[in-house]
Amino acid sequence: MSVPPSRAGSPSHGHDRAASIVLIGMRGVGKTTLGTIAAKALGWSFLDTDIIFEQRQRVSVAHFIHSRGWEDFRRIESEILHDVLPANSKGKVIACGGGIVEVERNRDLLKRFREYGLVIHVLREKEPVLAYLQSSSVYPPLVHETAREAWDRREKHFRECCSYEFVSLTVPIPPTPQGFQGIITPDQTFALKPVEQDFFRLLRFIHGVDTNKVSRVGGPRRSYMLSLTFDDIRRAVPVLEDLSLGIDVWELRADLLAEWEPTFLSFQVATLRHHSTLPILLTYRTRSHGGKYPDITPEDRTTVERHAFLLHHGVRLGIEYVDVQFTSPESTIRYLMQNKGNTSIHLSYTDWNGKINWSHPQTRVLYERIRAWNPDLMMMVGMAKTFEDNMALRQFVGGVERERRQNSNGHSLNLTPPLIAINMGPEGKISRVLNPTLSPLSHPLLPRPAAPGQVSFYEAQTILYLTGLLPPKRYFLFGNPISHSMSPTIHNVAFQALGLPHTYESMEFLTIEELGAFLQELLQMSGGTGTPGGGGGGFGGASVTIPFKEGIMKYLGHVTKHARVIGAVNVITAIPHPGPNDQIGGYTLSGDNTDWRAIKTCLQQSLTPSNIITHETTALVLGAGGTARATLYALYQIGVVRIWLWNRTKSRADGLKEEFEKVDAGRMLRIRVVSHLDELLRDGGEQEEEEGSRGGWFLPTMIVSTIPATSAGALSSSTPIHTNLPSIALSSHALIDVGLKLDHLSDAGGVAIELGYERRITNLLKLAKEKRERGVWWAGVEGIDVLLEQAYEQFRIWTGRRAPRSKVRERVIREYEGIWRRGDED
Structure with a gap:
């Protein structure tokens, strides 16, 4: 994802997260590309020893080798390495030439450096790289051996010197359009997204930020x-x-x-x-x-x-x-x-x-x-x-x-x-x-x-x-109206695919008091010792939709911090607490919010390496309702602190801005409410500084529509609402013209997310597509994908397991196709 690995604190095994990263490996494996991506994500400087060589010698590497030979090149290359590494021990990503390990004193230096920094050996598929080297004119041919022989010989030296090894699998890169030679186009940048994700996964593991281990190994959940x-x-x-x-x-x-x-x-x-x-x-x-x-x-x-x-x-x-x-x-x-x-x-x-x-x-x-x-x-x-x-x-x-x-004596069983x-x-x-x-x-x-x-x-x-060791559980959707909701389909398909004996059903209530009484009845039926609920399975949890997402909180024994900040709960879980003799002593109802996590996931999966989030990154949120709150929270969680906010009723947006800026204890968050979206274009995309803020406000690289306003037309009054993303009002009245135009989308590229899904392609997504066709990469995320993400997260919370995404998505898309066809005909 396009967020940098954390650099706070040193892990227990000695790698300082601020220590520089040195990339070694054969020519053509992508060290420069990888280093550039990593440096931008980390907010560090990128150094390339070949570029430093050319700056010092005022001549290209190829010309130098042609005129003075490989021996002189290796000598000066070694001098540069011994200058650069000691002087740049922190906050740098350093890419070395492919033959840096040819010299023993260089190998010794790299081994010393890896005691406190990271030396990463970068690999790529051999045959494509050798073909590239053979056709490249950047370097003259090696002396006395082929590139293949050099590769095989150097491999042991790379591993001798490195702390870790990373394989940069070749990904299909779109061809460079005519007239764009020498420029990395936005769609080419997006193609590198998998490489970025894989490399940051390794860095987070090394630094202990996310070691990707099974949570609670040896705990109550089976793994x-x-x-x-x-x-x-x-x-x-x-x-x-x-x-x-x-x-x-x-x-x-x-x-x-x-x-x-x-x-x-x-x-x-x-x-x-x-x-x-x-x-x-x-x-x-x-x-x-x-x-x-x-x-x-x-x-x-x-x-x-x-x-x-x-x-x-x-x-x-x-x-x-x-x-x-x-x-x-x-x-x-x-x-x-x-x-x-x-x-x-x-x-x-x-x-x-x-x-x-x-x-x-x-x-x-x-x-x-x-x-x-x-x-x-x-x-x-x-x-x-x-x-x-x-x-x-x-x-x-x-x-x-x-x-x-017994040996734990109340301490962690991990001893x-x-x-x-x-x-x-x-x-x-x-x-x-x-x-x-x-x-x-x-x-x-x-x-x-x-x-x-x-x-x-x-x-x-x-x-x-x-054998009675996996009791069936009942899950519900609470709301009104919900007769056409897709949530039962989503969760029942998932339960069946994994062989879980659980069920999911819809239950409508007229008032929050009726729903609260039902929850109390479920808990009382447990008698404090068993699974809450009666025949057909105990109560495992529920999804909550409008109009109960706010009012339900007073009936819950626990509400997560995320849900409290957002002010809404959309998922309930019955959490057992221990009683005597390893028996269940009762249940607590815990509330959470998965809307923000779904939006966060969609943002991070769609941002390209060139759109890494900095303090200057801006986003635009359309709407000021419940899902707008979840969207603001998601943006804040991924590090966006400059947010444009538009709503048809400006006073609601002003109230949301005032309330939400209090969430940020560090007082870095800035929300600007606009009455007209053309305000984003003032001064060519930059605006005058607010007191205490840093840098200019640029056009947004993230746009999230939380209203049906960006759709191409109105829903008919007979269109069923298949939803469990209730904060977004999929109303049947005439849709609002928000005034969104192509000029409002940044030429730096970005991601557009539509939370409405009465149509697959909305005006917002059309604008993102048009931007792509003009050579600026704007990813478009359909509302149905956000809906599914929040459901997948609910499934994970309840079962501790990942939902069968392809099976669920295939079924849901099939159910929605008829609705989308009718919408296109309107």
Whole structure:
């Protein structure tokens, strides 16, 4: 997303977030492009050692090498590196030439620098880069070797010097239009969005801002990992979304990959990350433990070092979890534990031969030996011969868990690492279902199961339901009128796709008092001990729409800070609180708001790297109702502090401005209410300074319409309102002409979001499209996509799982197509 990784405070493992970032790698892999994007996002300066070389020598690199040779070039290049790195240890992104690692003293300097800064090795697909180098006239050919030979030779030096490795996967770049040669066009910038997102994901992981770990591992919510058994992850891409349903972590079975080379692994991980944000567990399972990787012989130093190198390469890639077999040499375990950074070490023991007896004292001894390493996660896997072996396993785990709780003495249970304990084999299936922490799953779309006895997520939920361990819950939509709402379709499709036994239905109330009484009745029916609600499932939560989003708050036991600031709740969750003997002592109704999160997500996904948010960024909000409040909050949360606000009734906009500016304790937020949108054009898009503000006010790069005013025409009085984004009034009266024109959209590009969805293409979205056709990238986001985003977030809050986006969207679009066709005919 187009927001910089946080730079506050230093992480525990020693990387100062203000420390400069050095990019190394072969020519043509995109270091300059990546460095420019990163520097702009971070608000840092970008330095390119090749540019510095040309500035100092007053001649191009190619001309210098042609006239004076490679040896002189390497000597001066080395001098520049030794000048630049010590003098720019903080707040810089520095791109180095492809041959910087040729000189030993340069490699030594980079190794010293990585002790406090970041040295990132940038990779790209070899063949396209070599083709580019062959056709490029920027550099003369290498002496005595080809570019391919240089690449292969330098690779070990790059890895020797780097702290982390990043694969910048090639993305399709639109051709440069005639007359725009030498200029990066807006659509080309937008094409680089995936590269930006992938790189910032790595930076946030390194700095501990977002390590992308499963929340509450070992907590009350069950978590799962899917064991990927493809020999090439590219084969999984077409079915990756289906494979991901319900799971929390990808287990990348690297021992099953076609190659065991670090570069192949780098591209496999990059491909997986390019298509999924789920964390990854890297596993090299050896043959004696049921895998394909050769067994490690401690006496064979070469195989030991090779194995340790591959595991640590996972750390170098910023992989969230790395599995280390407990039978690995102690030197390997120690090295990984000491050099793991923000990667979690998953220490495992797999008994492929069925020797583990869960009732025998030696199994407890084995557990204590694993725990003594203090890994982040432990895993013990046996082989069930009878169903009773699963009961013995649960007794073993129960004893461990009781001791874990006793040892916590009221402190965090994280002091003792969570244990994953399962049995393999057909008789062991139930152990996988009962295991609450990162239970390994399979899927029918996989080439084969990773181990005998694995079940799918859908099967696991069915078994939990049939055994009473997954009680069905009832979810509702509260509002009036809601008879045509799409929310039941959205959530019921999602529940069914994941095999969850829950239901979602609409309930209309005439007054807020009636709704409040119904909520109290649900809580009283629980008797303080069970799930609130009666037959057909207990009460799990509800969506709230007009006219109850504000009034519902007084009936809730807890309201999030976000909902309090916005002044509206659109989702309720029944949260259990503990009672005696591990029983549920009752429920608290908690209220939240997902409208702002949906708007925030749509903004961040659509902004290009060139539209990075700064203190000068401006946005325009059309409307001053409930969703306008959520929009202002979303903009503020992503760092926009200069906001234009228009509303037909100016006094409402003035009141919203006065109220909302109080939210900003730092007094940086400025909201300007305009009576006419042409006020944005005053002084060529800049306005005179308000006292205490900084910089000029430019035309907006974000426009969000929270009213039906930007639609192309009026709704007929018979058009049904299929909505659960209630703050936006999809009324049937004549639509308002807000006076929005093409000139109001910044020539710097941006994103236009339409919250109304009675039509797919509105005047606002038409203007964004026209701007694109004129060579200025303006992304357009339809209201239906915002609606779906807020529903996906509600689903996540209730179930702790990601909604099946494609399945839900396909169904909703199909339902709406008839409405849109009728709207276009009006």
